[in-house]
Amino acid sequence: MIAERFDYQSPTRLADALRLLAADPDGTRPLSGGMTLVPMMTLGLAAPEHIVDLKRIPELGGIHEEPDAVRIGATATHHDIATDPRVRLHAPLLADAAALVGDVQVRNRGTIGGSIAHADPAANYLPALLALDAVIEARAKRGGLLRNATRSRRIPIGEFFAGLMATCLAAGEIVAAVHVPKQLAATHQGAAFRKFARVKGNFPIVCAAALVERQSSGERAGCVAIGGALPIPVRIALPGGQAAWAAGEVETAIRQAIDDPMSDANASADYRLEMAAVHGARAVEAACRALDDGERSA
Amino acid sequence: MRQPVRITVNGRELEADADTRKLLVNLLRDDLELTGTHFGCGTGTCGACTVMLNGRCVKSCCVLAVDADGAELLTIEGVANDAPHPVQQALAECHGVQCGFCTPGMVLSAIELLQDNPAPSDAEIREALAGNLCRCTGYVNIVAAVQLAATRMAQGDA
Ligand SMILES: Cc1cc2nc3c(=O)[nH]c(=O)nc-3n(C[C@H](O)[C@H](O)[C@H](O)COP(=O)(O)OP(=O)(O)OC[C@H]3O[C@@H](n4cnc5c(N)ncnc54)[C@H](O)[C@@H]3O)c2cc1C
Ligand code: FES
Ligand code: FES
Numbered sequence: 001m002i003a004e005r006f007d008y009q010s011p012t013r014l015a016d017a018l019r020l021l022a023a024d025p026d027g028t029r030p031l032s033g034g035m036t037l038v039p040m041m042t043l044g045l046a047a048p049e050h051i052v053d054l055k056r057i058p059e060l061g062g063i064h065e066e067p068d069a070v071r072i073g074a075t076a077t078h079h080d081i082a083t084d085p086r087v088r089l090h091a092p093l094l095a096d097a098a099a100l101v102g103d104v105q106v107r108n109r110g111t112i113g114g115s116i117a118h119a120d121p122a123a124n125y126l127p128a129l130l131a132l133d134a135v136i137e138a139r140a141k142r143g144g145l146l147r148n149a150t151r152s153r154r155i156p157i158g159e160f161f162a163g164l165m166a167t168c169l170a171a172g173e174i175v176a177a178v179h180v181p182k183q184l185a186a187t188h189q190g191a192a193f194r195k196f197a198r199v200k201g202n203f204p205i206v207c208a209a210a211l212v213e214r215q216s217s218g219e220r221a222g223c224v225a226i227g228g229a230l231p232i233p234v235r236i237a238l239p240g241g242q243a244a245w246a247a248g249e250v251e252t253a254i255r256q257a258i259d260d261p262m263s264d265a266n267a268s269a270d271y272r273l274e275m276a277a278v279h280g281a282r283a284v285e286a287a288c289r290a291l292d293d294g295e296r297s298a
Numbered sequence: 299m300r301q302p303v304r305i306t307v308n309g310r311e312l313e314a315d316a317d318t319r320k321l322l323v324n325l326l327r328d329d330l331e332l333t334g335t336h337f338g339c340g341t342g343t344c345g346a347c348t349v350m351l352n353g354r355c356v357k358s359c360c361v362l363a364v365d366a367d368g369a370e371l372l373t374i375e376g377v378a379n380d381a382p383h384p385v386q387q388a389l390a391e392c393h394g395v396q397c398g399f400c401t402p403g404m405v406l407s408a409i410e411l412l413q414d415n416p417a418p419s420d421a422e423i424r425e426a427l428a429g430n431l432c433r434c435t436g437y438v439n440i441v442a443a444v445q446l447a448a449t450r451m452a453q454g455d456a
Binding site for chain 2: 001002004006007008031033034035038039042043051053102103104105106108109156185200201211240298
């Protein structure tokens with residue numbers, strides 16, 4: 001049972017939800033899977049006066065293929081994303097990240113929109129979306145007198161996170177969808193996701209997403225994105241002009257990019273940095289292996 | 299603040315007037331007296347409160363009761379017909395139950411797994427049950443029980 005009183009509405013129209021959110025932006029919280037917000041309310045860590053459930057709004061759900069991207073609705077669950085054939089085909093890195101969120105029950109309920117908006121720096125999706133150059137579609141009620149007028153803007157993922165558990169969303173603004181550019185074919189690009197947690201199913205201490213591709217010169221270019229080391233996820237370009245990277249080289253690049261690692265009860269700053277370097281390097285190694293396999297099969 | 303909730307629980311249509319602050323696990327246990335759904339951590343980590351909502355396992359401590367309006371629920375009270383469900387039978391035979399606190403959640407998670415994957419590997423069983431903590435058994439006998447249930451359900455003799 002939650003201690004503080006609140007009212008609950010579950011509109012089916014986006015304009016209605018945005019109007020409710022705009023009416024009292026500070027006292028209102030959107031609700032998606034509730035896997036984070038409901039426990040926070042039970043524990044008294046959040047006490048909104050109004051809850052606006054987003055799950056019954058069709059525009060915010062579903063997964064759609066676009067010419068160059070996959071549009072994932074904010075209320076798509078981790079299970080939806082992990083099992084959708086279009087995501088598996090065009091954004092396998094994201095599908096892998098989704099499949100490793102928590103446990104079955106968490107994946108059946110939790111959503112990508114809730115995860116991104118909550119902006120826990122160790123959340124699985126963040127490094128994957130950063131490596132893939134995803135774009136967040138945000139929606140809000142438009143100011144002025146028109147009841148149903150809404151505005152939409154697109155925010156590159158690299159500009160979305162403002163600090164520890166903070167985003168650039170304005171009060172009353174929500175994540176409506178995530179646009180994930182399609183990955184290249186396996187013959188040209190390799191990707192890998194790694195999650196490191198204390199116990200299977202736990203929230204990660206760090207996680208890493210690597211993306212490497214073959215350039216026309218035959219050399220490889222790539223990046224590794226790390227979540228959980230700094231207050232916001234970071235994307236690190238791998239040294240260019242090479243055919244492969246030694247683990248030590250990747251680890252050094254990661255250590256240089258993470259100047260002031262976070263520290264908490266799960267992991268000290270030193271340990272966190274060490275795990276970021278080790279698991280980041282393993283992600284790059286796995287992505288290179290995937291690309292080797294892809295090239296051989298070409 | 300109270301709101302009406304219409305749900306189908308184990309095939310029975312029910313109406314309740316729920317305080318918005320009530321969690322689904324509270325509604326089941328306190329209002330509907332379905333106390334087989336257990337209340338452990340209350341914050342999404344232990345899996346004792348697992349129920350099936352529209353065919354998929356969820357942790358009912360992370361669902362507002364009012365949010366379950368219109369949903370179809372299966373709780374542990376609804377899984378057996380005349381005889382125990384094959385998963386329940388196998389858990390008893392394999393000594394996969396000790397105190398029983400985790401068992402309702404384990405049973406529902408195993409049922410969801412076997413619906414999707416009738417012949418799982420041990421690793422797949424462990425993955426499917428990872429959201430359910432057991433303080434007693436050490437899991438080995440639970441995994442064995444799910445294997446036994448899978449075999450029997452595939453043979454159709456359970
Ligand atoms: C046991 C357990 C294990 C977990 N393990 C992992 C893990 O391994 N990796 C991982 O990444 N995550 C993990 N999580 C977190 C999980 O992924 C949550 O589902 C997710 O963080 C929040 O998504 P939600 O849909 O449940 O959001 P909610 O709990 O509904 O909301 C979270 C926050 O976002 C806001 N919000 C929700 N939707 C929107 C929206 N569309 N636009 C703007 N704001 C919104 C809410 O107001 C709230 O502040 C775990 C959670 C649990 C309980
Ligand atoms: S009581 Fe719900 S997960 Fe522990
Ligand atoms: S049997 Fe006691 S918690 Fe699992």
